[in-house]
Amino acid sequence: MTATPRTNESVVAPAPVDRPDEVENPTPAATVAETAGESVTVDVTDAAISPYYDEGPDTVERAAGTPDEDQPFLELGLRDDEYARIRQILGRRPTQAELAMYSIMWSEHCSYKSSKVHLEQFKAKAPKSDRMLAGIGENAGVVQISDTLAVTFKAESHNHPSFVEPYQGAATGVGGIVRDILAMGARPIAVMDALRFGAADHPDTKRVLPGVVAGVGGYGNCLGLPNIGGEVVFDPCYQGNPLVNALSVGVLPVSRLQNKAAAGTGNVVILLGAKTGRDGIGGVSVLASATFESGSEGRRPSVQVGDPFMEKLLIESCLEVYDAGLIVGIQDLGGAGLTCALSETAAAAGTGMDIDLDLVPLREPSMEPHEILASESQERMLLIVEPSKVDSVLAVAAKWGVLATPLGTVTDTGRLVIKWRGRPVVDVPPGSLADDGPVYARPLREPADLILLNADRAETLPRPKTGDELRATVLRLAASPNLCDKTWVTEQYDRYVLGNTVLAQPEDSGVIRLDEESGLGIALSLDGNGRYARLDPYNGAKLALAEAYRNVAVTGATPVAVTDCLNFGSPEDPTVMWQFAEAVRGLADGCQELGIPVTGGNVSFYNQTGAAPINPTPVVGVLGVLSDVTKRVPMGFSADGDVLILLGQ
Amino acid sequence: MSMRIGVVTFPGSLDDRDAQRAVRIAGGEAVSLWHADADLHGVDGVVLPGGFSYGDYLRCGAIARFSAVMESVVKAAHDGMPVLGICNGFQILCEAHLLPGALTRNQHLHFRNRDQWLRIESTGTAWTAGFEAGQEILIPVKNGEGRYVADARTLDELEGEGRIVARYVRGNPNGSERDIAAVRNEAGNVVGIMPHPEHAVEALTGPSVDGLGFFTSVLAHLGAHA
Amino acid sequence: MARVVVDVMLKPEILDPQGQAVVGALPQLGIENVRSVRIGKHIEIEFDGEADLDRAREIADKLLANPVIEDFTLRVEELEEADR
Amino acid sequence: MARVVVDVMLKPEILDPQGQAVVGALPQLGIENVRSVRIGKHIEIEFDGEADLDRAREIADKLLANPVIEDFTLRVEELEEADR
């Protein structure tokens, strides 16, 4: 994982470092401005910032001439030293729009500043594999599975938005991960979802669970992607912080692999998809309040609302564009919107860009440059296109009824220059946003209660001794929320669409046929165990990996690659950071021992209620390959007289 | 010469490729039709597949009905061409008034996907002639708005004229009136069905291969009338 | 400026499970005096220029409501400048 | 008799895919002069006896509208005997 957002999870002002008690948990009653965030409450009204432009936008020129102007960098989650570094990079104070961009791209969420040093192990310990066409650092890992076909898959979290607005939070979580898959050149072919809720009988669970399930289903069903498995787990530790992890998988001809580099001076930068609105602008709204102290009502950032129909059209138009060989590069717009897509694509190619922000189609014409750049409006992609092919791209978009708008061109200046109303409001080296964010080796400390927790052995629990006791125990287990039938959830998901689902709920793995002739297919499983990881994060991560690996293997598939979604509390809490470090080490070691690489994934920090973090919850997805899906092994007994054999101890 | 069955793709159609596959497995030639193209390209029959045409945010099938292709489909249907609407396709046929009644929100308010038993009630259609009357079949149902409603007179008429093509048995998945899963027009060339026969054409991917009968029926019907 | 508001309701004889679900949930809020709840759609159409009632009726009739199961009503609503 | 009518609309800044889909379909009906369509819910609450505006507000607030993304308005509507 590089210094890039690996997720579309809402990006808001990151947590001010060293002030862990300010890390609050979103509550549904609070306003969205305060809650849509990854972690932190930014009270818009409290930001004591003077209105600092009276004659038009805060341009680059103006910034150079007013070096001493106060800027709300702390409110935006940037530390003193981070702000100083930005000034040093630019040789002046950042403009308002630039400040917004740095605060987003250097947030925990996008920069992986706390996790980066640990995640390196995934690369360092990865077994050599010539199947890997794209790995960590790309939108999603790509694994070659035959002479001509490759598969891409990835898991991602949408935890906090799903607590604020369960339906839309979960729906846009699915939409976001599907765009990652699409950006690699693949046709998305299935989704999975790993869910964690509080106690089954808690009122918050009653509010959150139906919405999340309906949202996962609503988006995936309408997009036409079969849901082939997942998890539903209840535990009080997730009461104020449910987890919504979504996985998507796609297939592509090897020759169709796409990348995000905005290469080629003079190439055209095209925005494809939905109009841009004030969705999920989050902490950056602090800048709006700086300029418009009154009347901020209508300026509040809003919850992202998914439009799966638009996403379906986006998928079809992108695939048509790929097949016709019309583009040089592509990137999805997720959590950090245009900011991330523009800076990452330029940084990846080592180029620059001239962008005209006035060309961005807006849902609300009054949007300011920093709002346009920070908007998390869904269902958008950024394309890099040779000038001679622009018309063809626009024609494909028109065929599918999707907006496509040239925004500017690729340059060889190495600067990302963004104009608004004719004047530059951004002029930065794109790599400074995308790759050169801060990196922290945060302090680690084993939780003090771990010894006690581990001393409380299962052997001390009373055991059923009589037949009746045993019967009562079995019934209690069968009826417990974590073990009971999950049909209420899985029935809300379409598992048949596309006609290639070989195994799905209630099987241990989902199996999808890729090739009707040869029977080539894949198996996928997504597993995690937060309770175990709480007791031993190193082995807990290994356990999740082993479970997913076994689930895939028992279908008859050969496991080939791993994705993960690492859900933890605040990285500023050394005990959480220790859990994280241990879990990553465990997963990396496990992968090394099993001989399969981690190809991508996602880190979600700040999952906590007040000072209480969730159980460390690494969720692991394993991809396997079946050379002939007709030979898959389902989990049910198939014939009378079958012999049962127990393997292992 | 194999019969050509057109499968319409609207923006938002999802089961179009599945319907094409079902046509092929049944031995027909699947022809892809595009919503904005009024030309039916000489097909012998048409399938309107499942999905969420135009997003179906307003009311399922409401917008698809106005597409260019539907004008031609309506005309061809009146001339006797076999037309099968599956799920969203059924909704579109009702919106286009080729079939009576309407499909409304499931009574339990959830999307529901399950393997569903049906009883074939009418074999006098182009799409069910190959079944036996009263035959029970197992095919997937998956919808959020699949509850069939019509006024009592229409329902009585449908019953009286034998135009209920299939009923849910062993449980009604969405609260449909009189357990109706599929209906037909008077002539029997147009059938709308809520569950998905195209998802039950291969033992590997479906709960059964019972759905194949709809596609083999129409091919046999066309062959006999060719 | 003006807009046309179209309210679409299920016909009285058609079951409204959504409305029923709300009625079913009311006792939990301690509310006992509600006889029925019916849920339909509220649609606001803004025109370029004048509110065009005839056009709106056509849209409602052909697209917004399904006459087999729904009725609709139509009205023009004057907007103040600052209104949404 | 009287009932309370609650209209629930998405907040103006929230994307309304439903309304957008309708706008997109209008050209097929030959209608070109519509600027925007927003779609919300229209809810009719009938009480035993008097229309109870406070109760209705509570129902709207807790059950009918999602305050994170929706606003609602409320009004009492007098009914004639024969009305639906």
Ligand SMILES: Nc1ncnc2c1ncn2[C@@H]1O[C@H](COP(=O)(O)OP(=O)(O)O)[C@@H](O)[C@H]1O
């Ligand atoms: N959120 C979910 N989304 C999709 N499928 C799910 C979800 N939760 C559970 N499932 C599926 O339901 C089945 C039963 O789940 P579970 O009871 O957790 O079984 P197991 O313990 O074998 O994983 C599995 O096939 C699983 O993939």
